[in-house]
Amino acid sequence: MNLSWLDDFQALAATGNFSRAAEDRHMTQPAFSRRIRALEEWLGAELFDRSSQPARLTEAGEWFRQVAQGLLAQVARLPGEAQTIAEAGASTLKFAATHALSFTFLPGWLRGLESRLPVGPVQLVSDVMPRCEALLQASKVHFVLSHAHAGTPGALDAAGYPSITVGHDTLVPVSAADARGHALHTLASGSAPLLAYSAESGLGHLLLQVMGERIAALHLPVLFTAHLASVLKTMALDGRGIAWLPVTLVAGELAQGRLQRAAPADWDLVLDIRLFRDLRALGRAPEAFWAAVP
Template identity: 60%
Template sequence: MNFSWLEDFLALAASGNFSRAAEERHMTQPAFSRRVRALEEWLGADLFDRSTQPARLTAAGEWFRPQAEDLLARVGRLPPQARATAEANASTLRLAATHMLSFSFVPRWLQSLEPHAVLGQVRLVSDVLQHCEALLAQRQVQFVIAHGLAGASGGLDAAGARSLAIGSDWLLPLHAPGAPARALLGFSDESGLGRIVRQVLGAELAHAGLQPVFTAHLASVLRSMALDRRGLAWLPQSLVHEDLQAQRLQVSGPAHWRIPVEIRLYRDAAPLGVHAEAFWQAAEKLAAGSRAEPLRVGE
C-alpha cells in the first residue's frame, strides 16, 4: 500500500469529482482512477459508489475516511519525532553563523567556552543570515550566531527563537580618504548587517542623496571596495579596527549613523538534547561572567 493513495482517497472523498480530484493531485484522471482502484483492491472493498454524480462514499468508505486521516496524521508526526529522538542523543553540535562571524568571532568564542563545557565535535555552517535562519527553522542546526540590533528584536526573535548576547560591536559608516562622498556600498537583501542598517537608517539614507554603486552580502567584500576608494560602507568595527588605527578608513556622517550591535547566539525554544542544552548553559554562564561595557567607537 502506498501512503499517497490515502491522500488520493481523501481528495476524492472531499469533492466526489474524479476530474477535480485528479487535478488537485497533479495527475491525469485515468492515472488517478487507477490509484483509487488500487487502494480499493488492497482493502478488498469498494470505497466509492461510482453510479452517482458526484461519486459518494460507500459504507466502507465512510468507515475508512477517519482511518485514512488518522494514518496520515500519524505518519506526518514520525519525521519530527525521529529527529527529536536523534537530537536528544546527538553529541555533535551543529552551528550556523554569518560569514564574517564565522572567521572573525566564532573560533575565538568557542575557545573561550572550552573551560565551561565539553564541546566535542562541532559542525559549523557559514552562510548569509537568511539561510542561517532557514536552517534553524528546519532544525538542521541547533544554534545560529549572528549580529542583531542592540536592544531590539530581529527576525529570529519574532519567530520565537531564544537569544543570548555573547558579544558587542558597532556598524560604522566608513570611507577611505578621497572616496566619492555620495557613493554607497551596500549590503544585499540576504545580509543580516544590511537588514540592521535598513531598519535603523533606511528612510533617512533614502533622502540623504547617497547613490548605490555596489552591492554584496559579504562585509569583507565591501571593506575591500571601501579601501579601494569606491564609496561609503557600513562595516563592523571588529572587522576594520586595524584600518581605523592606520587611518586607511575614516568614520563618516553624523554620530547617529554609528549603530551599536550585539553578537547573539540563537536557539529554538524547544528542548535540544542533553549535549546541546549543556552547551547553551555554558554560553549563558560565560556571557554572565564576561558582561562589560559595549565596545567604544575607535577601540
C-alpha cells in the same frame, strides 16, 4: 497489509464510486477492486455495501474510516519523529551565521566557551541573513548567530524565536587613510563616495532601518554595492569611499591606521550579537550548549 490500501479505502469511502476512485488512484477499476477486496480479506470484514449505488460503508467500514485516518496521520509523522530521535543523540551543533560573524566573532567566541564546557563538533553554514533565518525556520540548524538591534526586530524576533545576547559590535563609518594618516574621505565633505550594502545584507538592513534617513539626507553618491562587509572593507582600503563596517572586522586596520574614522562617534551604530535557537526541542548536546551559554 499494504499501507497504500488505506489511501485506496479513503478514495472509495469519499465517493462510493469504484470507477472514480480507481481514476483518482491512477489504476484500472479491476485492479482497484482487487486491492479493496484484499484489504477486506486481511481485515476479515466487508467494508462496503456493494448492493447500492454509490457503495456505502458498512458498520465495520465506518469504524475503519476512523482507524485509517489515524494510521495515515501517524505514518505522516514518522519521518519527523525519527529525525528528532536521531538528532537527540547527535553531538554535532549546527550553526548558521552571517558572513561577517563567521570569520570574526564566531571562532573566538567558541574558543572561549570551550574553556568551560565541552562544545564538541560544530557544523557551520555561512550565508546572508535571510538565508540563515530560513534555515532556522526550517529546523535545518540548531542556532543562528547574527547582528541585531533592539529597535529593529527581525524575522526571527517577530516569529518568537528565543535569543541570547552573546556579544556586542559597532558599525563605524571608515575610509582609507591619506598620506598624512587622516581619513581620505569624510562625511563632512558632503560628497564622499558611499560603499553601500545590498538589500539582502543583514547589516545593511539594520543600518537602513536605524540610520537610513540620516545617511540619505547627506546625498552621498553610491559608488559600489555589495552584501558582504568584507568586500566593502576591501573597497574602503583601496580608497574608493566610505563604508559602515563592524569593528569586529576592521579593528586591526583601525589600530594600524590603514583605516580611519570618517565621521564623529554619533554616526556609529551599536549592535548586539545574538544567538537564536530553534523553537523545537534540540536534543541533548544542543540543549546542553544552550543552557550553558551566558
